[in-house]
Amino acid sequence: KVVRSQLTALKAQMNPHFVYNALSAIQYSVQTGDTRTADEYIGKFAGLMRMFLESSKKKYLSLGEELKLLRLYVELEMLRFEGRMSVEWDVDPVLDQYNIEVPSVLIQPFVENAIHHGLFNKKGAGLLRLYFHQTSEENLRCIIEDNGIGRDMALQLRRQSLHQFQSRSMQIVQERLEVLGAMTDYRIGIHIEDLQDQQGAAAGTRVVLDLPIKVSLLSA
Numbered sequence: 001k002v003v004r005s006q007l008t009a010l011k012a013q014m015n016p017h018f019v020y021n022a023l024s025a026i027q028y029s030v031q032t033g034d035t036r037t038a039d040e041y042i043g044k045f046a047g048l049m050r051m052f053l054e055s056s057k058k059k060y061l062s063l064g065e066e067l068k069l070l071r072l073y074v075e076l077e078m079l080r081f082e083g084r085m086s087v088e089w090d091v092d093p094v095l096d097q098y099n100i101e102v103p104s105v106l107i108q109p110f111v112e113n114a115i116h117h118g119l120f121n122k123k124g125a126g127l128l129r130l131y132f133h134q135t136s137e138e139n140l141r142c143i144i145e146d147n148g149i150g151r152d153m154a155l156q157l158r159r160q161s162l163h164q165f166q167s168r169s170m171q172i173v174q175e176r177l178e179v180l181g182a183m184t185d186y187r188i189g190i191h192i193e194d195l196q197d198q199q200g201a202a203a204g205t206r207v208v209l210d211l212p213i214k215v216s217l218l219s220a
Contacts, residue, residue: 002059002179025080041079048072055104059180060214063140064097066107067132073108074128077115085119085126092133100140101214103180103188109173110144110207118148118205134213142209150194150202186212 022045029038051069055061061069074087091097111130119126131143148154180186189210197203 002183021080022076037079041076044072044076044079048076052105058104060101061104062098063095063100063102063132066102066104067091067097069105070108070111070130073111074115074130081119081126085115085128087128087130090129090131090133095132095134095140099215102140102211103176103186106173106176106188107142107144107209109170110209113170114144114146114148114205114207117154118146118150120148121154122148135210138213140211140213142211143206144209145195145204145206147195147204151192151205152194153202186214188212 022041026038026041026045029035029041048069051065051072055065055069071089078085078087111128114128119128127147129143129145131141131145133141135141177188189208191208191210193206193208194202195204195206
């Protein structure tokens, strides 16, 4: 069951939409003679696919490896947005990134949701905030926040879409958490908040993940 969930998670990351968009951007750069951007995109894309393949084989990654994967993924998405999106990273410098472990390919689907469902259809500049801080000796808090269109509008747009693409990323995350919880008693707190501006209009989404701190056996 663990192997099946890991393979399912891998397939979710290498979904046809992401691969198609990435290769289309590379093709456009080549056709317009922008070989520097094409080379950069190909390098990042290849690196990300390799990391997805490697991480899918493991139940846990070091926080440093997870952050590296997330940074590469976000950089690729920012190339597609052509300046319409920026990102702010807030990583506590005291975190022991290479001894703290987190479940592999767990945080990325939340980041993907923020970008594709929150920011992609936003008019104006999009902002993604990623926050990693240790709130106690036993807890690591990760916050994924966007200033996008909000969950209600994103759901309406998905229902109106001619493609009717059904994202299973959150279902896959839930299945993997259930497997981890059953095998290791590893429980993660998830809180999702709909943000509003001063007029009460949708102003984005905030996802708060509270992860029990798991120390690498190599450092224990």
